[in-house]
Amino acid sequence: MIVRVHATHATGDSEAEMNRAARAERPPRRADGRGAAIVAVGAAVVLAATLVLGDSVGAVAGTGRERPGLVATARFVPPPPPTGLDPNPCLDRRKRRQLYCPDLVMKRPFGLYVDTWTKPGRVLLRAGNSIDNIGSGPAELHGVRRKASWMVAWQRIYRRGGGRIRVRTRAYLYFKRAHLGLRWWKVWRAARFELWRLDRRGRATARVRVGPKVSYCFRDLRRTRPWVRRSPPAPVYPACSTDSSAQRVTLGASPGWSDIYPPTYHEQWIDVTGLRGCFAYVHIADPANSVYESNERNNRAAVVVRLPYRPGPQGCPGGKLPAPEGPAAPEVPPPAQPGDGSGSGGAY
Numbered sequence: 606m607i608v609r610v611h612a613t614h615a616t617g618d619s620e621a622e623m624n625r626a627a628r629a630e631r632p633p634r635r636a637d638g639r640g641a642a643i644v645a646v647g648a649a650v651v652l653a654a655t656l657v658l659g660d661s662v663g664a665v666a667g668t669g670r671e672r673p674g675l676v677a678t679a680r681f682v683p684p685p686p687p688t689g690l691d692p693n694p695c696l697d698r699r700k701r702r703q704l705y706c707p708d709l710v711m712k713r714p715f716g717l718y719v720d721t722w723t724k725p726g727r728v729l730l731r732a733g734n735s736i737d738n739i740g741s742g743p744a745e746l747h748g749v750r751r752k753a754s755w756m757v758a759w760q761r762i763y764r765r766g767g768g769r770i771r772v773r774t775r776a777y778l779y780f781k782r783a784h785l786g787l788r789w790w791k792v793w794r795a796a797r798f799e800l801w802r803l804d805r806r807g808r809a810t811a812r813v814r815v816g817p818k819v820s821y822c823f824r825d826l827r828r829t830r831p832w833v834r835r836s837p838p839a840p841v842y843p844a845c846s847t848d849s850s851a852q853r854v855t856l857g858a859s860p861g862w863s864d865i866y867p868p869t870y871h872e873q874w875i876d877v878t879g880l881r882g883c884f885a886y887v888h889i890a891d892p893a894n895s896v897y898e899s900n901e902r903n904n905r906a907a908v909v910v911r912l913p914y915r916p917g918p919q920g921c922p923g924g925k926l927p928a929p930e931g932p933a934a935p936e937v938p939p940p941a942q943p944g945d946g947s948g949s950g951g952a953y
């Protein structure tokens with residue numbers, strides 16, 4: 606399968622950054638138990654540093670205890686890989702007949718422009734994105750607080766006969782600092798920006814850069830496809846929560862509605878410094894498969910750009926991306942492992 610990229614002239618918390626933070630913050634394991642002492646000292650240092658900076662801490666690493674109304678501001682450590690995953694019932698012919706399943710798609714990146722001031726010395730190519738739900742049911746995630754900055758989330762899928770089911774996907778909600786200088790409860794790894802180099806025939810040959818932004822708050826911002834069946838006339842999922850004391854948060858995107866992020870928003874860019882030639886600028890919805898959908902292979906959209914970027918005709922062949930990698934999550938749940946973030950006080 607080839608995904609055609611529209612030749613045209615034409616939204617941070619990267620996973621790499623998270624992983625670096627995790628490596629930096631994880632204390633070395635000691636057989637003599639000194640690791641625990643390091644954790645305690647580290648937690649005290651984080652708490653002190655944060656208080657000095659005027660921010661607040663909701664949970665001290667290692668205690669697992671929350672203080673309502675306060676929020677961790679230290680660099681966070683990602684949760685362990687989720688275990689106990691359910692299979693995707695929306696890809697099961699028999700089961701999906703009983704369900705209203707979501708189907709996320711990504712609009713083509715829009716509003717591209719060069720930004721040389723956000724990161725002095727670097728060239729950022731910004732673009733807006735829009736995550737749309739064209740399925741028959743909402744993409745709804747219900748998070749339950751486990752750590753200061755994290756919630757484990759379950760997906761709710763509504764039954765055609767009434768009621769709903771709950772499935773464990775790879776979803777986590779993250780209390781992320783973003784636009785307006787506020788923290789928002791967002792879906793971690795809800796989308797990803799990628800830049801692919803194109804050959805002379807317009808075929809994508811290598812992924813050369815990724816953008817920093819991966820967290821988005823699902824919401825009903827605009828009803829862009831009112832013709833979609835079961836599209837509610839009014840928003841069901843309003844603006845995302847900034848409540849630092851929230852213990853439960855529900856995020857979602859209704860059928861026919863879009864969650865839209867302008868190119869000016871926080872981390873809506875890919876660093877294209879030093880690159881020349883033709884590339885596909887790709888936006889991917891739900892790259893980690895946090896949301897089970899009726900179609901997992903239509904989540905990408907792209908435009909072709911020539912770098913250094915200038916608006917107008919790009920003079921590049923239409924791009925062809927390699928086939929999607931398929932569902933990001935295995936359809937058969939992996940065996941359970943200790944340390945699952947869905948348990949109480951997951952170890953991170």
Ligand SMILES: [Ca+2]
Pocket residue numbers: 708709710898900901902903904
């Ligand atoms: Ca989809």
Ligand SMILES: [Ca+2]
Pocket residue numbers: 891894895896897898901
């Ligand atoms: Ca998905």
